[in-house]
Amino acid sequence: MTKDASATPLLDVRGLEKRFGGLVATDRVDLRVDPGEIHALIGPNGAGKTTLVAQLGGQLASDRGTIVFAGADITAWPTHRRARHGLARSFQITRLFRSASVIDNVALAVQAVSGGSLAAWRPARRDTALFERARELLDTLGLDSKAAHSIDQLSHGERRALEVGMTFASRPRLMLLDEPMAGMGREESTRMEALIGVVRQQCAVLLIEHDVDAVFRLADRVSVLVGGRIVASGTPATVRSDPAVIAAYLGDDADAA
Amino acid sequence: MAPDQAKPLGVRGALLPLGAVAVAIALPFVLRALGLDFYLSLASRIVVYAIAATSLNLVLGYAGLVSFGHAAFFGLGAYVTAIMISEGVQSGPLHLAATIGVTALAAFVIGAISLRTRGVYFIMITLAFAQMLFYLANSVKGYGGDEGLNIRVRSLFSLGAYLLDLKNPLALYYVALAVLVLALLALARFAPSRFGRAVLALRDDDLRAEALGFPTYRYKLVVFVVAGALGGIAGALSVNLQGYVSPNALHWTQSGTLMVMVILGGVATVWGGLAGAAVLFLLQEVLASTTEHHEFWTGWVLLAVVLFARQGIVGLWTRRQAPSLP
Numbered sequence A: 001m002t003k004d005a006s007a008t009p010l011l012d013v014r015g016l017e018k019r020f021g022g023l024v025a026t027d028r029v030d031l032r033v034d035p036g037e038i039h040a041l042i043g044p045n046g047a048g049k050t051t052l053v054a055q056l057g058g059q060l061a062s063d064r065g066t067i068v069f070a071g072a073d074i075t076a077w078p079t080h081r082r083a084r085h086g087l088a089r090s091f092q093i094t095r096l097f098r099s100a101s102v103i104d105n106v107a108l109a110v111q112a113v114s115g116g117s118l119a120a121w122r123p124a125r126r127d128t129a130l131f132e133r134a135r136e137l138l139d140t141l142g143l144d145s146k147a148a149h150s151i152d153q154l155s156h157g158e159r160r161a162l163e164v165g166m167t168f169a170s171r172p173r174l175m176l177l178d179e180p181m182a183g184m185g186r187e188e189s190t191r192m193e194a195l196i197g198v199v200r201q202q203c204a205v206l207l208i209e210h211d212v213d214a215v216f217r218l219a220d221r222v223s224v225l226v227g228g229r230i231v232a233s234g235t236p237a238t239v240r241s242d243p244a245v246i247a248a249y250l251g252d253d254a255d256a257a
Numbered sequence B: 001m002a003p004d005q006a007k008p009l010g011v012r013g014a015l016l017p018l019g020a021v022a023v024a025i026a027l028p029f030v031l032r033a034l035g036l037d038f039y040l041s042l043a044s045r046i047v048v049y050a051i052a053a054t055s056l057n058l059v060l061g062y063a064g065l066v067s068f069g070h071a072a073f074f075g076l077g078a079y080v081t082a083i084m085i086s087e088g089v090q091s092g093p094l095h096l097a098a099t100i101g102v103t104a105l106a107a108f109v110i111g112a113i114s115l116r117t118r119g120v121y122f123i124m125i126t127l128a129f130a131q132m133l134f135y136l137a138n139s140v141k142g143y144g145g146d147e148g149l150n151i152r153v154r155s156l157f158s159l160g161a162y163l164l165d166l167k168n169p170l171a172l173y174y175v176a177l178a179v180l181v182l183a184l185l186a187l188a189r190f191a192p193s194r195f196g197r198a199v200l201a202l203r204d205d206d207l208r209a210e211a212l213g214f215p216t217y218r219y220k221l222v223v224f225v226v227a228g229a230l231g232g233i234a235g236a237l238s239v240n241l242q243g244y245v246s247p248n249a250l251h252w253t254q255s256g257t258l259m260v261m262v263i264l265g266g267v268a269t270v271w272g273g274l275a276g277a278a279v280l281f282l283l284q285e286v287l288a289s290t291t292e293h294h295e296f297w298t299g300w301v302l303l304a305v306v307l308f309a310r311q312g313i314v315g316l317w318t319r320r321q322a323p324s325l326p
Helices: A049-057 A079-084 A102-113 A119-122 A129-140 A156-168 A186-199 A212-218 A234-239 A243-256 B010-033 B040-064 B071-086 B092-114 B120-139 B169-190 B192-206 B204-213 B216-242 B252-265 B272-288 B292-310 B312-317
Strands: A009-022 A023-035 A037-040 A065-070 A087-089 A174-178 A204-209 A221-226 A229-234 B157-161 B164-165
Touching: A009 A049, A009 A087, A009 A119, A009 A229, A023 A037, A023 A049, A023 B204, A037 B292, A049 A087, A049 A174, A049 A204, A049 A234, A079 A087, A079 A102, A079 B169, A079 B192, A079 B204, A087 A156, A087 B092, A087 B204, A102 B192, A102 B204, A119 B192, A129 A156, A156 A174, A156 B292, A174 B010, A186 B216, A204 B192, A212 A234, A221 A234, A221 A243, A229 A234, A229 A243, A234 B192, B010 B040, B010 B169, B040 B192, B040 B216, B040 B272, B071 B092, B071 B252, B092 B120, B092 B157, B092 B216, B120 B252, B164 B169, B169 B216, B192 B204, B192 B216, B204 B312, B252 B272, B252 B312, B272 B292, B272 B312
Parallel strands: A037 A204, A037 A221, A087 A174, A174 A204
Antiparallel strands: A009 A023, A009 A065, A221 A229, B157 B164
16 A cells, blocks of 8 residues: 555445345445545456446445445435535546537536525526636636537547546546546547546546556556456556456456457 | 627517517407407417426426326316315415415425336326326216316406406406416526526436436426426416316326427427417317318328427527527
């Protein structure tokens, strides 16, 4: 462990389980993410990464175990409450609001966590603070010139950047990034890596990623999920040389590549 | 810095609504001058159904929830008012309060259960609730059963010394028109509000909206309850117009008619419900006088609109460029 083990973790997952009938998708998972770190979660296809992310995000209820986040037991919380508490997630398959322009997508993301119900009837476009913050974010994402564009006019890479940017818009304490580089070319991946580099200065990141090279460049710690279980956890160097990991994951991936 | 696409409602933007209201106010006098008094009841029917269709548009269009049971609220509103009158309560304010109370409560219960499902299940469960009420109305013999309930008097509103009796066709028309105008104003205000935009966002992708921090279930329920109560008011006006309510007001074909109006007029547009109700009734009126098979031809019109005008009739003159939120 690189971090001080006595520091209060930002996310502390204990004994988390999820079963679908006889299939154990998440098997007694313990996971901790410290403030400010990038913690990567890797594992072969079908390891249960997406299930675990859905449990953390609140899209799936857990059968057993606890999730403590930023001092609160959020195990039974609905998704929107987790998001407002600072746990934001992106999706593996880009999910954007197609009938809204680029800047409206970001403005909605900003609005979602600044919920004052008294202001609910005010016209949103007169809310300068909302749109100023949205503009700032588009600058960060390099999408400032496309503010008025529709989602369909964006490239795949730009849409992925927007997906991550919307997650970031809520000023979260922890971002769950579900395969942000999926389906990207080399150049787009590099840009996404840079974006994650910017994002990490302001919050912790739990990064689910297939691109093992990127993971080892970015992550402070890596956990490896195989068959719903965490088989190894530690610094990139330790994990890389772990025989169980090589057998279960890196070997397979090398074959597949 | 001013946000993009900020379009304050200018003189031109206000012209159409004001013109439409002026025409609607003048209509009874024009009809009388032309000796076409008979058409006032058609105009009232259009206005009443425009209110009902507008309320469904809130759910179906703005929130993207395909409710196939909206007649439940329309019929319930009609029955609440009719039953109160048959029990000797003639006070309009009481009818209104009871209608809103009962339909909002029904919408809350039906919504709380059915909004936990999505897609086809949501369509089916809303349909099932409405059909349950349909069969209930059929079986309650004390209030007409399958023959329906006739009322001899109408809702009575006392405004100081003046008595507003909805038995007077002119009074009914103007009261319904006032309700419609208020509903359309509220809808025009709703869409560009923070709440309205959040509802439009969850229509696009409610999983994403929830993940961003919007309490999507609660938002949908609010929309469902408001729409249910407004549909109930339309029903109360309808029983005042016709002097009669039967279980057919709760039947699924009634829900279907309201859906047709919304789709015909324009999904998620302020004017869609009114345009749909007007076109459907006028079409029936014209076709009924020329052919026995008016439903057949109405079907063709609906098909053409669905295929060639995705934003309905309203979309024909407000062509949108890129997709954008209000």
